Amino acid sequence: MYRFFTDDQWSITINGQTGEFFEVWNHKYEEEWKKYTLSKKEAIEVAKEIYQKLGYKEGEYQLIKMIPFTEKGDMEKEGYQFDARFYKKYDDLYNGYECVSISFFVKDKQLNYYRVENDKFDNNPVEITKEEAIEIATKEDREVENKEIISTEAELRIEKMNGNAYARLHNTEEYYKPMTTTEVPIEEQVYYQTEERIRRVWVVSFNYGEEPGTDVVTRYAKGTYSYFVDATTGEIIGVTTCFYLICNNLW
Numbered sequence: 314m315y316r317f318f319t320d321d322q323w324s325i326t327i328n329g330q331t332g333e334f335f336e337v338w339n340h341k342y343e344e345e346w347k348k349y350t351l352s353k354k355e356a357i358e359v360a361k362e363i364y365q366k367l368g369y370k371e372g373e374y375q376l377i378k379m380i381p382f383t384e385k386g387d388m389e390k391e392g393y394q395f396d397a398r399f400y401k402k403y404d405d406l407y408n409g410y411e412c413v414s415i416s417f418f419v420k421d422k423q424l425n426y427y428r429v430e431n432d433k434f435d436n437n438p439v440e441i442t443k444e445e446a447i448e449i450a451t452k453e454d455r456e457v458e459n460k461e462i463i464s465t466e467a468e469l470r471i472e473k474m475n476g477n478a479y480a481r482l483h484n485t486e487e488y489y490k491p492m493t494t495t496e497v498p499i500e501e502q503v504y505y506q507t508e509e510r511i512r513r514v515w516v517v518s519f520n521y522g523e524e525p526g527t528d529v530v531t532r533y534a535k536g537t538y539s540y541f542v543d544a545t546t547g548e549i550i551g552v553t554t555c556f557y558l559i560c561n562n563l564w
Contacts, residue, residue: 336414336428346420347384347393356381359422360397363415367427374399374413394418394425401434403513408434408471410511434471434511437545443467445547446515450540453478453549454519457485458538461522470516472541474507475551512550514541 314335316326322340327333351359357379365371377400381392394416401411410432416425441449447467454462480487518539541551 333431334429336426337424338426339424341423346418346423349418349420350383350391350393351395351419352391353379353381353395356392356395356419357397359417359419360395360415363417363422363424364397364399364413367413367415369399369413374411375402375407377407377409392419396425403434403436403471406469406471406513408432408511410434410471410473432473432509432511435513437513437543439469439513439544441515441542441544441547443515446542446544447517449542449547449549450515450517450519453482453540454538457481458521462519463522464520465517467515467517469544470514470541471511472514472516472551473509473511474541476507478540478549478552481552507550510550512541513544514550515544516540517542 314326315329316324318324324338324340326335326337328335357376360376360379364374364376376397378396378398380396380398381390382394382396383392396414396416398409399413399415400407400409402408410430411434412428412430414426414428414430416427417423418425447465450467451462451465516539518537520537523536537554539553540549542548543550
């Protein structure tokens, strides 16, 4: 990434590989701006107004997330700053990697930042059933984990590949070490690089039963797990340690 700074406290970032625009930031800020607030409902209309002023057509992207910032009160109701996320939609699914992000302060509707992520989706077909995906994920999980699975959920999503499933399967202790201990040197952490492809997957999330005496850090790191099962090939193309269908809720 290349970042350029202007004399009037703005910065512009360009993707160094593609030459495409990535983001623009407004570095001006005054503490008194926190005095000005809007309801979430009002802020949605402001976000849509800015979105259209930036040249996007209605329906080109869908407003999926609206994140308020507030000093007090209910974050679900009001804020002095809002971050809006607009995603590309494919059928009934959203690609969070094709995203327009708009952050603004309520005071004078001042732009905080504007970012464009443009990672294309393979738009692969669904040929694996939900039941098959759960079976595939369960078989893989039992190679590593012996704790009882007390609940299972599965849902179609659009997700990016990662190498964490391979790391967990083949280097289990090293995989979990940075999550359960402090100050693990970077050279001792395990990473596997994959293609940066974005696919339609079944996200299969497992919630494990607690073992007596488990400390809170271990319970947080190892209490749940989610697999990304490719909806076309049935391959496991990624994972995350959280109960993903809850921790990555869209709205």
